[in-house]
Structures are given as structure tokens and as C-alpha cells.
Amino acid sequence: MDKFQIEEIKKRLDILDIVGDYVQLKKVGKGYRALCPFHSEKTPSFYVMPDRQFFHCFGCGKGGDVISFVMEIEGLSFPDAIELLANRVGIKIDSNETRRNEWNLSEVMEKALKIYRDSLESAGGEVARKYLIQRRLLEKWWSRFEIGWAPPSWDYLWRLLNKAGIPSKAAIECGLVIEGQRGLYDRFRGRIIFPIRDVIGRLIGFGGRSIAGEGAKYINTPESPLFHKGRCLYLLNVAKDAMREKGRAILVEGYMDAIRLHISGFGESVASLGTALTEEQANLISRFADVCYVCYDADTAGQEAAIRGMYLLQASGLQVKVVVLPHGVDPDEFLSKEGERAFKELLSQSLHLPLYHLKIREKALKDLSLRKKAVEELLESFSGISLPDLAPFMSQIASALEVPRYALENMLLNFGANKTRAEDEKKGKSAKSSVYINESKKQDEKSLAVDAKEAALFALLWNDPEKRHHFREEEIYPLISDERIKTLVAALINGESTEELEKRWLNSGDLFPLQTLALGNAFCEQFEEGISPWDVIVGELRLRSIKFRYDELYSKMLKGEANYDEIKEMRKIASLLKGGKEDR
Ligand SMILES: [Zn+2]
Structure with a gap:
């Protein structure tokens, strides 16, 4: 190279x-x-x-x-x-x-895929071909989805890998071959093979579906240097463009479901390889889409693991909608039987996550012995969603839980606050510390040499046009001691648009404004929900400026330079500070 x-x-x-x-x-x-x-x-x-x-x-x-x-x-x-x-x-x-001289693991995986693909087309692959056609997966789709066949032999793959000069160590590391007491044998036997690629298309693992009803219905490549089940989604590498284009993703459980959706024109579909979704998988989806339709079998969608996964999607910033399928039918069957139009209809009837969650707990809420637990579960789940995101459903939630709306908001806030407090205590820090900047932020501050609160004031003005119009220069300027930030704030208050300013800074390569903005935003993000960063920051900066003025007047007085009005002003500040929360 x-x-x-x-x-x-x-x-x-x-x-x-x-x-x-x-x-x-x-x-x-x-x-x-x-x-x-x-x-x-x-x-x-x-x-x-x-x-x-x-x-x-x-x-x-x-x-x-x-x-x-x-x-x-x-x-x-x-x-x-x-x-x-x-x-x-x-x-x-x-x-x-x-x-x-060394086979890298990706090459070994690609070689194995080639063997599985060839085997599907070979004479011995007839049973697999019949099965696929019976499942309405016609021949023309096999190459598009790289479907293969692992024959029901103990060493079909290993013999061919060995012949190609691939060392056993690499084959074992890839999870293709298992070392047993009587030697090496293939992991996938008598299974349809679905290759799993990562977001940029590297082959990292396989899923295998048994067709003879032997062993588990589905098995995957075990965790390997290449394959981490919780970090990938089946077909994401081909779905990501459609996800970006349509702004949405459809999440299903199974390989066949995802393939069927792609064939039917829903190219934005991915499969989670199980219902216990991880945070990493949720983040993967949110990179490409804003809305995620969860389309699991009716039997599994309501299970605890599935619900937890949906809230992970929500927490990653996605709007989550749950598609409700008829009982006992998976998306593959539904599409095969009912067609695309019926599926589109299902999508349009999907429920927002909070409403879906209410619906599946409907019975429990009406049962006196189950009600308390259900209410707690719902409140705890909802408290993880920000109030603006929850707002459209508040009246429905309130009526389902039989509490007044205003009380619901308080219950949610309390639940959320208790949860963060409990988590903080678990992590060994007091709840109060979250409003202070952490160590790494302090470092940024030092290298920038900017006061974090002044930066935060700038960020708050930047993010809120209302505040920019509402406040006058003479109210804001005394709060800022850094001349550079004063200049930035002046530009904002004088009505320059944030878009124009941002463009100008980017083009000029002036790093200071955007660094200050990032620091300010990060500072504001440390506040717990329900606390207004504006009130706290402006309050503290105001107090600081008053104390500063007091010091100025005090030293003047000591030098005998203060006039009558100044001494009066000083007394006034002193009594104000005494009446305040803090002592000087
Ligand atoms: Zn960063």
C-alpha cells in the first residue's frame, strides 16, 4: 500500500x-x-x-x-x-x-458464503430449493438476498474450506466450525443460510433456519471477532438508503419477514435478530430514520423484552409506532396472503408507543388485583419520554389511568425525578451534582478559557428567538464579562439570523463562536428535566454581577473615593445580598 x-x-x-x-x-x-x-x-x-x-x-x-x-x-x-x-x-x-499468507476473517466468511451459495444451486440443494419455493421465496430472489444452503452433513463446509487452504483456527474464530471431541464439525447443518452484513456491507455472520425441524428453528453465528449480535441489523446495509429517503424504518423479527418486505417494495425494513433489541441497534436505526414502525408477531410484541426494546428506540430519538398484526400471523405470511395494500393499511393504523402500551395493559388496568402494578409500569415507561413528545397523548393516558391531566404531569415528573435520583445514587453521586459541569467539560472550558455560564447564556439566546427579541442589550450585557461573548450576543440581539452567523463562522474558520456554543449547550444539557436552565443561569450571573459591583464600590469607599449615592447603592446591595440565599 x-x-x-x-x-x-x-x-x-x-x-x-x-x-x-x-x-x-x-x-x-x-x-x-x-x-x-x-x-x-x-x-x-x-x-x-x-x-x-x-x-x-x-x-x-x-x-x-x-x-x-x-x-x-x-x-x-x-x-x-x-x-x-x-x-x-x-x-x-x-x-x-x-x-x-494470512487469511483475514472477512475473506474466510466470503469463502464460506460462496460455498453455501453454490451448494443451494447444486444437485444436493434440491430439498432447500423446494422449501424456499414452498415458502414463496422464488428463485429470482435468491441471488439478490445471497441465500445459501448448508447441507445436513457434519463436515461439508469444513472439508471445502480446508481444501481452499483455510486454517482451522480462522474457521473456528469465524464461528463456522466447532471443535468437538472427535474433531472439527460444521456449525450450520441442514439449514437455509442468510448472510448478515454490517452497515457498510462487510460479511460478519450467518443466520441459519432449520428446514427439517431439527434443533432450534433459527441459529446465528456466535459472538466472534466479527459478529456482535447486539450491534447489527439484518439487511441494514441495503435498507439504509430507503430509510434515509423515506425517513422511516420498519423493524421486524425474522429474516424471512425482512426479505418479504423488501420484495414487496418496503426497502426500509430491517430485522432485529430477536426481540430483545439493544441500545446499539436502536442507535443504528436512528442514524437513518426519524420514525420506526415496529412490526413483530402479535404473540411476541407484548412481551416484556419487546416493550423494553421499543422504549430503547424511543430513547434514541425515534418516534415509535407499533403495527398490530392479527394473532398467529407474521409479517411474511401477512404480506404473502393479503398483499402490499393491506400492509400499507396496517402501517397507517399503527399505534404510537404510549397508546400501544396502554392498549395491551387495558385488561390489567380494569382488574383490581393487577391495576397497581400496571399503573406503575406505565408511569415508569412514560416518564422516560420527554413531556413534549408525550403531550399529544396526555388526555388519553390520563383517562386510561383515571387521573386528572394536571395530576398526571406531576406524577410523571416525580417518577422521572425519582428514577434519576435512584440511578445517580446507584452510580454513587448525589442527585445535585448533575447540574454541575463534569470533569471533561471543565477541561474544555479551560482550553477555551470561557466561562461556562456565559457560554450557556449565549447558547440559550441562540436556541430561542423569543428570548432574543424579548431582552434588551442593557439587561444582558452586565451579565457577561467576556468581551468575545459580548460580541457574539450583540450580533444575536441585533437581529442577525443564526443561519447567517453560522455560515459566516464556518466559512471564515473562526472556531471560537461554535466552540462556545457547543460548551454552552453541553452545560445546559446537564440540568435535570423540570429545571429551567435560563432561570438558574441568569439568576447566578445576575448575582455575580451584583457582587462584582459591590466589590467595586467597597474598594472605592475604602480609598475614600465613593460619593454619597455610591455609598447608598452599596448599602442597598448589601441588604439585598443578606436577604438573598447566599452570604457574601
Ligand atoms: Zn463530539
């Missing part, structure tokens, strides 16, 4: 395409903005500049070119990142000598 090749790869890549696979980018001026994938934030401070093929986060300071982005987000070494990007643009790179 030489540097000309690396330049060639970079030339053929657009950083927007690569980064766009991981975060949702919004255009702003010449650049794009997103929530940072490297640190947790609620207001975006991560920017990509396509003209310079460069990314930078003003919140955590990470930045660089497309290669450093891939290294960072995939946890890859430099050569591995290059290899991945080279594959993406179709450049074959010369691997160095040490690599040439």
Missing part, C-alpha cells in the same frame, strides 16, 4: 457519503451538521465540510479526514481503515507480505 494509492482512494471518496452512514446530516451553508457520534449531546456540534473533506466536533474536539473518521468510529487501525475504504470504492490494494 503506497501513498499514491491512499490519495487515489481519498480522491474517489466523499466524506459526506461515509459520515452519512453513521449520522443524520443537515445542510448548513457550505457544511453539514449532526449530533456527534463520538460524544453524547442533544444539540448538534459536529460538522462536516465537504469542500475540505474534513469533519470537526466543537463539543469534544475530534476532527480529521475521512480515514481518521473511519478509524475512530469503527475502532480500526490505519491499514484496516484503508482496506475498508478501498473496498468501498473498488480499489484492490496490495497487502503487504505478512498479510499475504
Whole structure:
């Protein structure tokens, strides 16, 4: 691999395409903005500049070119990142000598897939072909979904891998072959094979469906250096473009469900490989979509694990809608029998998560012996949803729980506050500490040399046009001691649009304003729900400015330079401060 090749790869890549696979980018001026994938934030401070093929986060300071982005987000070494990007643009790179003798695991997986694919088309694959056609998965779809067949032999795959020169260690590491007492044998036997690829299309695992009714109906590749079940979604690599385009995802349980949906024109569908969804899977979906339709079998959708997964989706920022299928029918069967139009109808009748949750607890709420537990479960779940997101359903929730609306809001807030407090205590910190900046934020502050509260004041004005119009310069300026922030606030209060300002700063390469904004937003995000950052920050800055004035007058008085009015003002401040919560 030489540097000309690396330049060639970079030339053929657009950083927007690569980064766009991981975060949702919004255009702003010449650049794009997103929530940072490297640190947790609620207001975006991560920017990509396509003209310079460069990314930078003003919140955590990470930045660089497309290669450093891939290294960072995939946890890859430099050569591995290059290899991945080279594959993406179709450049074959010369691997160095040490690599040439060694099979890398991806190559082993691709070789295994080739064997499974060939085996489906071979004479021995007839039973599998019959099964697929009987399941209405016609021949023309097999290559599109790379469906294969693992014959019911103990060493069919291993013999062929061995013949190709693949060492047993690599085959075992990939989870393809198992080391038993009598030697090596194949993991997948007598199973239809579904290859599982990650978001950028690397083959990482297989799912196998038994057709003879032997063993578990479905088995997957076990956890391996390549495969982490909780971090991938079946068909995401082909669904992501449609997800982005339509702004929505359809989440199903099974391989066949996902394939059927794709065939029927719902290319935005992915399968979760089980109902116990993980936070990582939820985040994967939210990278590409805003709404997620959950379409599980009726029997499993109401189960605790499934519900928990739906709230993870909600917590990742998705709007969650639950599709209610008739009992005993999975999405594959429904589409095969009823067709696309009926499925669209189902989608349009889907229920928002809170309403779905109410519906499945309807019976329990009416049963005196179950009611208390159901109410607690519902309140706890709802308290994880922000009040604005919950607002459209408040009256329905209130009437189902038989509480007045205003009381419901308080119950939810209390539930939420108790939960955070309990979690904080578990983590060994007092609930109060969450309003203070944490250590890493303090570091940012030091390197920026900006007062976090002043930055927060700027961020609050930035995010709220109402406040910008409502407050006058002479009210705000005395609260700010940093001249640079004063300039920024002046621009805002004088009516410059945030879009224009942001564009100008990005184009000029002036980092200070956006860094300050990121710091301010991060500071505001530390507040617990129900506490107004504006009231707290303005209150504290006001107090600070009053104390500052007092010190000024006090030293004047000591020097004998204070006049009558100034001494009067000083006395007034002193009594004000005494009456206040804090002592000077
Ligand atoms: Zn960041």
C-alpha cells in the first residue's frame, strides 16, 4: 500500500457519503451538521465540510479526514481503515507480505458464503430449493438476498474450506466450525443460510433456519471477532438508503419477514435478530430514520423484552409506532396472503408507543388485583419520554389511568425525578451534582478559557428567538464579562439570523463562536428535566454581577473615593445580598 494509492482512494471518496452512514446530516451553508457520534449531546456540534473533506466536533474536539473518521468510529487501525475504504470504492490494494499468507476473517466468511451459495444451486440443494419455493421465496430472489444452503452433513463446509487452504483456527474464530471431541464439525447443518452484513456491507455472520425441524428453528453465528449480535441489523446495509429517503424504518423479527418486505417494495425494513433489541441497534436505526414502525408477531410484541426494546428506540430519538398484526400471523405470511395494500393499511393504523402500551395493559388496568402494578409500569415507561413528545397523548393516558391531566404531569415528573435520583445514587453521586459541569467539560472550558455560564447564556439566546427579541442589550450585557461573548450576543440581539452567523463562522474558520456554543449547550444539557436552565443561569450571573459591583464600590469607599449615592447603592446591595440565599 503506497501513498499514491491512499490519495487515489481519498480522491474517489466523499466524506459526506461515509459520515452519512453513521449520522443524520443537515445542510448548513457550505457544511453539514449532526449530533456527534463520538460524544453524547442533544444539540448538534459536529460538522462536516465537504469542500475540505474534513469533519470537526466543537463539543469534544475530534476532527480529521475521512480515514481518521473511519478509524475512530469503527475502532480500526490505519491499514484496516484503508482496506475498508478501498473496498468501498473498488480499489484492490496490495497487502503487504505478512498479510499475504494470512487469511483475514472477512475473506474466510466470503469463502464460506460462496460455498453455501453454490451448494443451494447444486444437485444436493434440491430439498432447500423446494422449501424456499414452498415458502414463496422464488428463485429470482435468491441471488439478490445471497441465500445459501448448508447441507445436513457434519463436515461439508469444513472439508471445502480446508481444501481452499483455510486454517482451522480462522474457521473456528469465524464461528463456522466447532471443535468437538472427535474433531472439527460444521456449525450450520441442514439449514437455509442468510448472510448478515454490517452497515457498510462487510460479511460478519450467518443466520441459519432449520428446514427439517431439527434443533432450534433459527441459529446465528456466535459472538466472534466479527459478529456482535447486539450491534447489527439484518439487511441494514441495503435498507439504509430507503430509510434515509423515506425517513422511516420498519423493524421486524425474522429474516424471512425482512426479505418479504423488501420484495414487496418496503426497502426500509430491517430485522432485529430477536426481540430483545439493544441500545446499539436502536442507535443504528436512528442514524437513518426519524420514525420506526415496529412490526413483530402479535404473540411476541407484548412481551416484556419487546416493550423494553421499543422504549430503547424511543430513547434514541425515534418516534415509535407499533403495527398490530392479527394473532398467529407474521409479517411474511401477512404480506404473502393479503398483499402490499393491506400492509400499507396496517402501517397507517399503527399505534404510537404510549397508546400501544396502554392498549395491551387495558385488561390489567380494569382488574383490581393487577391495576397497581400496571399503573406503575406505565408511569415508569412514560416518564422516560420527554413531556413534549408525550403531550399529544396526555388526555388519553390520563383517562386510561383515571387521573386528572394536571395530576398526571406531576406524577410523571416525580417518577422521572425519582428514577434519576435512584440511578445517580446507584452510580454513587448525589442527585445535585448533575447540574454541575463534569470533569471533561471543565477541561474544555479551560482550553477555551470561557466561562461556562456565559457560554450557556449565549447558547440559550441562540436556541430561542423569543428570548432574543424579548431582552434588551442593557439587561444582558452586565451579565457577561467576556468581551468575545459580548460580541457574539450583540450580533444575536441585533437581529442577525443564526443561519447567517453560522455560515459566516464556518466559512471564515473562526472556531471560537461554535466552540462556545457547543460548551454552552453541553452545560445546559446537564440540568435535570423540570429545571429551567435560563432561570438558574441568569439568576447566578445576575448575582455575580451584583457582587462584582459591590466589590467595586467597597474598594472605592475604602480609598475614600465613593460619593454619597455610591455609598447608598452599596448599602442597598448589601441588604439585598443578606436577604438573598447566599452570604457574601
Ligand atoms: Zn463530539
